[in-house]
Amino acid sequence: MVNYQPQVGYVLKQAQSLLRLRLEEALKPLELTLSQYSCLHLLRREPGISAAALARGTFVTRQSMNVMLQALLDRGLVERPARAESGRALPAALTAAGVDALDSAQTLVDSVETRMLSGMTESDRDALARGLAACVEALEVTVTHAAGGQGFW
Amino acid sequence: MVNYQPQVGYVLKQAQSLLRLRLEEALKPLELTLSQYSCLHLLRREPGISAAALARGTFVTRQSMNVMLQALLDRGLVERPARAESGRALPAALTAAGVDALDSAQTLVDSVETRMLSGMTESDRDALARGLAACVEALEVTVTHAAGGQGFW
DNA sequence: TTGACCATGTCAGTATCCTGACATACTGTT
DNA sequence: AACAGTATGTCAGGATACTGACATGGTCAA
Known part of the structure; x- marks a missing residue:
């Protein structure tokens, strides 16, 4: 065998696929997808962040993020003003229910990551x-x- | 900061997302998806493999794999008998055109991985x-x- | 032989994410 | 002030992957 590089790419994909699977399983009881958890997590870390910035931080397009945000808004986990005070960006933030949901999710996620490591x-x-x-x-x-x-x- | 574990999960996701993005970009001129490349690659490594086994090796469901295989069949990159000689599994294999396409793709993929490492x-x-x-x-x-x-x- | 069990292929429906396009609002340059 | 450039939100359409379900074929134990 000449080069080992290909192995790294494959194992990387394998590890991420498996981690994603386990996290989705863990979050299922909370009715949360992994993407939604990532969104909530970033919202706690950076309150008032725009949807576009959220999208960049979670590796999806801003269109997908806005769809996801709408679902979280409907469930009352996130709040966002109808109009921006300045500029176009609409600052999103967690509600109290959103914080509770994230706390529950974080425990499950940490447990999976601890297992992985x-x-x-x-x-x-x-x-x-x-x-x-x-x-x-x-x-x-x-x-x-x-x-x-x-x-x- | 108490534990570093969360960092690993996030960076893992980040690395895989970025690698996927770069590979998709690299394969675009060939009209090949990353999943399709993975499929062709595994087919070369294990000729006569079933669609279900291909699915497991590429981290998708067998339903998705069959859709993907159909596209590759239509393009003449893969061949598969209409009926199995024994059992239900239909052994798939690369055609000559499939080998050519894979060779071209492999060069591009290797280049991206080399850059990554x-x-x-x-x-x-x-x-x-x-x-x-x-x-x-x-x-x-x-x-x-x-x-x-x-x-x- | 019969039956339970498992793997495979397939059909139908759903969910998620993407690309492309457009209007709006700020920023910086001329 | 006027303009190009950039960033954001949004709408429309399509591509891809998933879950659920069913029939078929092989395996193994009773």
């Missing part, structure tokens, strides 16, 4: 996180804009 | 691959069945 040493986890971060950096074209993506997980 | 040492790449493999193992419930998923990337 069990059996690894602290330095192993650091190496993994740094390796993945290096991949992201290498795949980014515009480094300037990328700096806006603050880790919120 | 650039700037990392050999031991960094090994650590990354081993860390991801450990995550997969920890998230699997049935280890016996999982052994069927041979890396084919």
Whole structure:
């Protein structure tokens, strides 16, 4: 075998697929999808964020994010003014019910992630996180804009 | 900050999203989806494989795989008998055109992966691959069945 | 042989996400 | 002030993947 690079791409896809599956399973009792959880999580971290910024932070288009936000609005987990005070961006924020739902979800998500990282040493986890971060950096074209993506997980 | 675990999950999602994006961009000139490439790749590695097995190896359902296979059949990249000689499984295989398309795609995919892993040492790449493999193992419930998923990337 | 069990292929319906397009509001340059 | 450029929200349409269900074919135990 000449190069091992292909293995990394496949294992990356495999790990993310499996993690997504387990997280969806864990969140199912709460009637939350993984994307919705990501949205709520980012909303707690950055209250008043716009839908477009939410979309960038959760790796979906702003169109998809607005559909998702509408569902969360209908369920009373998120609130957003009908009109912006200044500019076009409509600042979204969690409601009290949204905070409660996120708290419940966070426990389940943390449990899955802890399971995923069990059996690894602290330095192993650091190496993994740094390796993945290096991949992201290498795949980014515009480094300037990328700096806006603050880790919120 | 108490625990770093959440960071790993987020960066994992970020890396996979970005890799997927770059691969889709790279494959676009060939009119191939990343899922279609994965399908062709696995078909070369395991000729005569069933659609259900293809689905497991590419992390989609067998229903989705059959739709994808139909498209590849229509384009003449894959061939599959109308009836099985024994059992229900219909063995699929690449056509000559399919091999050509895969060869072209492989070059593009390898280039993206090489870019992703650039700037990392050999031991960094090994650590990354081993860390991801450990995550997969920890998230699997049935280890016996999982052994069927041979890396084919 | 009979029956339960499992894997595969397939059909139907649904959900989610995407691309393309347009109008609106700010920003910076001329 | 006027203009191009950028960012946001939104509407419309299509592509892709999923869940649920059913029939078929093979396997294994009673």
